[in-house]
Amino acid sequence: MEPSRDYPLFGGAFSAILPPGAIDVSDLRPVPDNQEVFCHCATDQSLIVELLELQAHVRGEEAARYHFEDVGGVQGARAAQVEAVRPLPLENLALGGCCQDAWVLSGKQQVVKENHQVAKEVTLHQALLRLTQYQTDLLLTFNQPLPENRSSLGPENLSPPPWSLGDFEQLVTSLTLHDPNIFGPQ
Numbered sequence: 140m141e142p143s144r145d146y147p148l149f150g151g152a153f154s155a156i157l158p159p160g161a162i163d164v165s166d167l168r169p170v171p172d173n174q175e176v177f178c179h180c181a182t183d184q185s186l187i188v189e190l191l192e193l194q195a196h197v198r199g200e201e202a203a204r205y206h207f208e209d210v211g212g213v214q215g216a217r218a219a220q221v222e223a224v225r226p227l228p229l230e231n232l233a234l235g236g237c238c239q240d241a242w243v244l245s246g247k248q249q250v251v252k253e254n255h256q257v258a259k260e261v262t263l264h265q266a267l268l269r270l271t272q273y274q275t276d277l278l279l280t281f282n283q284p285l286p287e288n289r290s291s292l293g294p295e296n297l298s299p300p301p302w303s304l305g306d307f308e309q310l311v312t313s314l315t316l317h318d319p320n321i322f323g324p325q
Contacts, residue, residue, distance in 0.1 A: 145313070148175045148188055152321035156313040158306035160299030161186065181298035186310060187280040193269065194276055200224045203242035203267045206278050210263070217258050218249040227266060233315040240269040260285050264304060266311040273322040279314070281307040
């Protein structure tokens with residue numbers, strides 16, 4: 140099994156530990172400049188790291204809910220339900236020194252994928268790291284669709300296991316800023 144690895148993000152301005160089986164989606168299709176997107180090599184799971192404009196009009200838990208609803212709107216979610224929101228201790232983050240506020244949210248959304256008619260339930264885990272001195276909301280999302288019952292084409296042990304919440308937590312806590320110039324002149 141391929142080990143987790145420290146991976147450069149946004150041209151090396153950040154890095155984070157990615158779980159085994161992560162494929163950089165930008166090698167497969169265009170990805171917006173403010174996003175890094177990774178998919179699991181054998182499941183429909185994905186991880187997204189986004190640099191977003193700070194939404195100063197919402198604070199605390201409401202900021203986490205705002206971004207969850209915004210993602211649902213962008214994806215055309217038919218239904219969205221927040222299951223839990225909790226603060227994320229800054230001392231657990233590699234970005235703790237430049238992060239003023241951090242939240243973790245879990246919820247479910249009914250999303251219709253491209254070229255499909257039926258909505259699929261997706262569990263989303265999001266971490267919102269608020270970097271106010273850079274006017275940035277850093278949003279990390281772990282998309283976890285319900286597994287489909289499909290027969291495997293090969294031996295199960297050749298593919299990395301599905302990602303876990305622990306893998307997402309490692310991504311969030313290991314995210315490190317190397318070059319603040321990514322945010323423009325300060």
